[in-house]
Amino acid sequence: xxxxxxxxxxxxxxxxxxxxxxxxxxxxxxxxxxxxxxxxxxxxxxxxxxxxxxxxxxxxxxxxxxxxxxxxxxxxxxxxxxxxxxxxxxxxxxxxxxxxxxxxxxxxxxxxxxxxxxxxxxxxxxxxxxxxxxxxxxxxxxxxxxxxxxxxxxxxxxxxxxxxxxxxxxxxxxxxxxxxxxxxxxxxxxxxxxxxxxxxxxxxxxxxxxxxxxxxxxxxx
Amino acid sequence: xxxxxxxxxxxxxxxxxxxxxxxxxxxxxxxxxxxxxxxxxxxxxxxxxxxxxxxxxxxxxxxxxxxxxxxxxxxxxxxxxxxxxxxxxxxxxxxxxxxxxxxxxxxxxxxxxxxxxxxxxxxxxxxxxxxxxxxxxxxxxxxxxxxxxxxxxxxxxxxxxxxxxxxxxxxxxxxxxxxxxxxxxxxxxxxxxxxxxxxxxxxxxxxxxxxxxxxxxxxxx
Numbered sequence: 001x002x003x004x005x006x007x008x009x010x011x012x013x014x015x016x017x018x019x020x021x022x023x024x025x026x027x028x029x030x031x032x033x034x035x036x037x038x039x040x041x042x043x044x045x046x047x048x049x050x051x052x053x054x055x056x057x058x059x060x061x062x063x064x065x066x067x068x069x070x071x072x073x074x075x076x077x078x079x080x081x082x083x084x085x086x087x088x089x090x091x092x093x094x095x096x097x098x099x100x101x102x103x104x105x106x107x108x109x110x111x112x113x114x115x116x117x118x119x120x121x122x123x124x125x126x127x128x129x130x131x132x133x134x135x136x137x138x139x140x141x142x143x144x145x146x147x148x149x150x151x152x153x154x155x156x157x158x159x160x161x162x163x164x165x166x167x168x169x170x171x172x173x174x175x176x177x178x179x180x181x182x183x184x185x186x187x188x189x190x191x192x193x194x195x196x197x198x199x200x201x202x203x204x205x206x207x208x209x210x211x212x213x214x215x216x217x218x219x220x221x
Numbered sequence: 222x223x224x225x226x227x228x229x230x231x232x233x234x235x236x237x238x239x240x241x242x243x244x245x246x247x248x249x250x251x252x253x254x255x256x257x258x259x260x261x262x263x264x265x266x267x268x269x270x271x272x273x274x275x276x277x278x279x280x281x282x283x284x285x286x287x288x289x290x291x292x293x294x295x296x297x298x299x300x301x302x303x304x305x306x307x308x309x310x311x312x313x314x315x316x317x318x319x320x321x322x323x324x325x326x327x328x329x330x331x332x333x334x335x336x337x338x339x340x341x342x343x344x345x346x347x348x349x350x351x352x353x354x355x356x357x358x359x360x361x362x363x364x365x366x367x368x369x370x371x372x373x374x375x376x377x378x379x380x381x382x383x384x385x386x387x388x389x390x391x392x393x394x395x396x397x398x399x400x401x402x403x404x405x406x407x408x409x410x411x412x413x414x415x416x417x418x419x420x421x422x423x424x425x426x427x428x429x430x431x432x433x434x435x436x437x438x439x440x441x442x
Contacts, residue, residue, distance in 0.1 A: 108379045143382070144373075144390050151372020152365075158329045161364070169365050177394040 004042045006032045008056055011049050012093035020050055020097055050097050057094035064197050070126035071179045072187055074119060074141075075171050076197040078149055082167040083194025085153075086211060095153075115146045123178075131183045141178045145170070164191050164211070225263045227253040229277055232270050233314035241271055241318055271318050278315035285418050291347035292400045293408055295340060295362075296392050297418040299370055303388040304415025306374075307432060316374075336367045344399075352404045362399045366391070385412050385432070 010032035014023045025046060029036050043049040062080060067073050084091045098111060116139075123138035132138070148170055156163040171189035179187070188196060192212020199205055199213065207214025231253035235244045246267060250257050264270040283301055288294050305312045319332060337360070344359035353359070369391055377384040392410035400408070409417060413433020420426055420434065428435025 112376050112380055140390055141394075143376075144387070144394065147373040147376035147387060148369030148391065149372065150376060151370065151374075152368040153372075155333050155364075155368035155371060159333055166365070166368060169361055170369065173362075173365065173395045173398040176398060 003032075003034055003038055007034060007039055007042055007049070008052060009089065011053055012089040015050060015053060016089060016093040016096050020046075025049075053090060054094045054097055057088075057090050060088075060090070062198055065200060067197075069131055069179075069183050069186065070122050070129060071131045071175065071183055074122040074126065075175065075187060075189055076193065077119060077122075078145060078167050078171065079164075079189070079193035080197050081194070082164045083192075083198065083211075085163055087205075087207065112146060112150075116142050119145060126179070131179050133178065133180055136178055141174065144174065148174075162191075164194065168193065224253075224255055224259055228255060228260055228263055228270070229273060230310065232274055233310040236271060236274060237310060237314040237317050241267075246270075274311060275315045275318055278309075278311050281309075281311070283419055286421060288418075290352055290400075290404050290407065291343050291350060292352045292396065292404055295343040295347065296396065296408060296410055297414065298340060298343075299366060299388050299392065300385075300410070300414035301418050302370075302415070303385045304413075304419065304432070306384055308426075308428065333367060333371070337363050340366060347400070352400050354399060354401055357399055362395065365395065369395075383412075385415065389414065 007028065010028045011023075013031060014027045018024070018027075023046070025036070025039065028049070029039055032039075039049075043052060062084070064073070064076055064080060067076065085095065119142035120138050123132065123136075123142060126132055127136070127138055149167065152166045152170060153163060155161065156166050168189055168191045171187075175187055175189060176184045190212075195205055195207075195211065195213030204213055204215045207216070228249065231249045232244075234252060235248050239245070239248075244267070246257070246260065249270070250260055253260075260270075264273060283305070285294070285297055285301060288297065302312075306316065340363035341359050344353065344357075344363060347353055348357070348359055370388065373387045373391060374384060376382065377387050389410055389412045392408075396408055396410060397405045411433075416426055416428075416432065416434030425434055425436045428437070
């Protein structure tokens, strides 16, 4: 399993940098430091390897801590995702492969719709609990966040901006128009929220990126 | 010039639908109802024709009416753009060609940076006039709007949503976190704002799309 994992992580690096079409199996083999035979023992084709990268990311869905406000859980979806994009090469590769896939016109609709449907129930529950401002249709902020998020992700990648900061600004600006003031002032939308959602307010995680909530990994750990 | 214009408008329709690579000159000739010789008399190549579509859109920069608040002029950039995307096939084709271009990795950075630079001076002037909330860095909302706008544009195209409504929601949610309340309650961020910015509050324009501010074109006009 260690060889399989090494190949997957090498594939993530190569797919992230080059995209699906121009990624070379010879580069993956070299980075993973395995033979081509070992690669074909674990993965039958380039397509199978790309699918395994996407699956590995999907299987690693993080367990987020339940929050006092459902509106916070709504925010946490995006903040945890931006945290993962920063820390997890498999996640970045999976996102790039999914976008590549979309770029080839096979199915552009489902990724947006799936993501919107993931957000709507949380805001509906927030509404039942009285967290939302009057007359807010939960579908509107859900669509707005998903569309804006996709653009901020692309722009951050293109301009080399810190996605976590961009997404933080998005929620910080949008949420006061969605939730009642008593909830708005208690929401955490600051950079590093993803780490706090995953590991708790005082939680820390190993981080080579000097992010909020991170601690440097111990030497040789 | 009438033939050149007919070719340009036909090219806009074909580039918009098919993108640069798969657009066929034979389709453009057919829609414009001209000979292939006429096309090559006006445009030396497919690339030259695509560039002419982009240039025609750039030359048609709208004259926007000056507003009481600079923050309104900041909003109007995006609202006028969404109005034009709805009404102007040349604009839609130009945007698609620019994105295609970006997709081929030739220059993805400049379109974002140009658009951000267009927004920043308006917010800086708004800041000098006391329209902005304390501690707002004009670059932050400028970047947020540009990134979010790009994503909402792509999502609207993909899901068949009304871009004017999506952009209206974006400004309606973001601006109260940028400007002081006395300005926020006077900003027009409602759908149809693009038409009002171009033609005045009571202005109307010929519109086959039943948009806010539009009137049906007279028969035979």
